[in-house]
Amino acid sequence: MKWSLKLGSVKGISIYLHWTFALLILWIFMSHLNAGQSASQAMAAVGFILALFTCVVLHEFGHAFTALHYGIHTRDITLLPIGGVARLESIPQNPAQEFWVSLAGPAVNGAIIVAILILLSLSGGIHRLAENDWLKTGFLERLMWVNLFIGTFNLLPAFPMDGGRILRAILASRIGRPRATRIAATTGQAMAILFGIIGFMSNPFLVFIGIFVYLGAQSEASQVKIESTLEGLKVRDAMITKYRTLSAQDTLATAVEELLAGSQQDFPVCNNEQMLGLLRRNELVQALHDGRQESTISEVMKSEWNPVDQFDDLTRTLESMTSLQCSTLPVTGNGKMVGLLTLENIGELILINSALSENHLTRKKMQS
Secondary structure, eight states, rough: OTTEEEEEEETTEEEEEHHHHHHHHHHHHHHHHTOOOOOOHHHHHHHHHHHHHHHHHHHHHHHHHHHTTTTOOOOEEEEEEEEEEEESSSSOHHHHHHHHHHHHHHHHHHHHHHHHHHHHHTTTOOOGGGSSSSSSOHHHHHHHHHHHHHHHHHTTSSSTTTHHHHHHHHHHHHHHHHHHHHHHHHHHHHHHHHHHHHHHOOOEEEEEEHHHHHHHHHHHHHHHHHHHHHTTTTTGGOBSSSOOOBBBSBBBHHHHHHHHHSSSOOEEEEEEEEEEEEEEEHHHHHHTTTTTSSSBHHHBSOOOOOOETTBBBHHHHHHHHHHHOOOOEEEETTTEEEEEEEEHHHHHHHHHHHHHHHHHHHHHHHOO
């Protein structure tokens, strides 16, 4: 994630700290000083926040390690002022797997609570849990109550939080993933509106959480709609079969002519039917900016690329292209290049299939 500091990695999962987290720490420190507390008290408050976010990291690793058990890798975990975000390579399609991956995070908070209770019992501090003002209790007691809040809050059926995903997993086993997502997303958006209303009347922080939940639910619903539209389709169903190629000996001026003459933005560089590389628009523009108009295409093209087979699953390929920020991929078949796959063409296919599906549903309703 941009504007983030890498703290390290565990089992190939990178941990990042977003720059806005530093603002949170600074705000907590200064607010305690402005309230008349000493620097040591302010540092103690910062220490508590760091301990809290350590629990948040453990919560996210609960998701990550459970997903890894099912063969799903986690790209990274990023700490934000509102919590942690674990980016899985893909959301489990199996309802049972999604259920356990989603439940694993709050389960970690439960395990932390149990561990704190054991420590308090051994140290004789268990009686302090009955105090009315938990803010005046000890470090461990406050950390336990906050973990209870985090675990409980995440179990609310507000998609895309853990509780919303658990709700979808339960529904998906009965009514299918697309419909279950719509119900979970609608529930999440309703709760987000409720958060916003309560936030305006009491705590403005709930307004930000409400916005996050609402947009997250909307994004997840759109993503599942795309998956439903592309279900069962292969790369060949979306690839471009009429495209222009360039020769490695051509100059960039030739590439500019081809770029301006049509809608194609990236060009395969071939020798007869053998593909040598891929000239992308960004590299072409950068070379022109550097004054290399007379350079040959072989000097600018990318000779390393990741072709996809025409029979590869389109949904998984789209996920890979999105994660790699790749707009164009060459498509091969029987060892030869047979087409180009672009994000633009996939988008057009989604629009067409969505329109046809909605038209079919409309006709079905009219007939019934």
